[in-house]
Amino acid sequence: MPQGNLGQHLFEWSELGYSPLTWKQRVSIALDVARGVEYLHSLAQQSFIHRDLKPSNILLGDDMRAKVADFGLVKNAPDGKYSVETRLAGTFGYLAPEYAATGRVTTKVDVYAFGVVLMEILTGRKALDDSLPDERSHLVTWFRRILINKENIPKALDQTLEADEETMESIYRVAELAGHCTAREPQQRPDMGHAVNVLGPLVEKWKPSCQEEEESFGIDVNMSLPQALQRWQNEGTSSSTMFHGDFSYSQTQSSIPPKASGFPNTFDSADGR
Template sequence: MEMITGRRALDNTQPEENLHLVTWFRRMLINKDTFQKAIDPTIDVNEETLPSISTVAELAGHCCAREPYQRPDMGHAVNVLAPLVEVWKPTESNPDDVGGIDLEMSLPQALKKWQAFEGMSTTMDHESSSFLTNGDSTQSSIPTRPPGFGASFTSSDGR
């Protein structure tokens, strides 16, 4: 919802009825006219992109269902989004905007490159973690990996 609208999940600058993105977005999804007005103006909406945007919006709506049992599992979300990976590519290639990711690389290739990079570093220092926030004050909900964590924990330990 944040990517489609360009709005924050909780925006105190909005009137009270529009404060919560989920509530506002669901109201906007009700009809085609209001939905198109909710889309971030920086997104080029046309006959080719609107079906993809609508698919992502519908999935986002299901992912925010009140009851957890009504929300789709991650496998379903991946199956819905995977076909859109090839459709949604930036129109202009600007290496500064993509954090050094080669957009011409396939997703499996990018994953391997990322895994190789992660294997080179078992701890994150302040300098290497700064790229995660791109210089803003955003904080991740995922804690940094403690020293030695990578060597002591395997996926079989989590089962």
């Protein structure tokens, strides 16, 4: 893709000659990713789990629109609330605790990884950084402690961000969402549709009123999943492993409520309990 990947813009922007991402760009990228993952999870007859969502697998076009890439670890999602046991795969730092411990996977492992990506977007720090002291080297553990006290959040942000009062309100919403997505218990994490519902209004504030939202996350909603994956591959994800065989899926609308339930509204401990 013309603008590389999100990891390069977050962690290597100076070396590569990029400008630091603005907050508007960051939250727009987060929304694109949330919509892409929601699409994977929400197919009518069968949904899919990415299992390796991370900044280097989020590709950016010239317009800084994000596309989720690298489907080499995509797995059929179990029906309903059941999980399926599989060979552990993915990247440490983004693995949900229950997946790392048992190898059992549900769509909530992608939700967890998305929460980690949100924390990286907020802080400009990597999920794992051995160069930092132990208490700060694991981003999720450190940032969830930050979330206990809202007043600590500004100090944890990427220093390149210029945040006025309106921007800080948006940042607080995204930080809260990141905390919910990385809850230790999978049932306390929201679905990706809730992430879309949280991020969507934040992006809408900056859109011209006449701008149409067409293929807003790099997916033609009339495509089947295999067609969408093939399109992503043709646009720069040639290293992806694609699905083979016959697929027949019907289009559905998300039924995610505006406010997800089953996870806390505020944080009173490091693990959100």
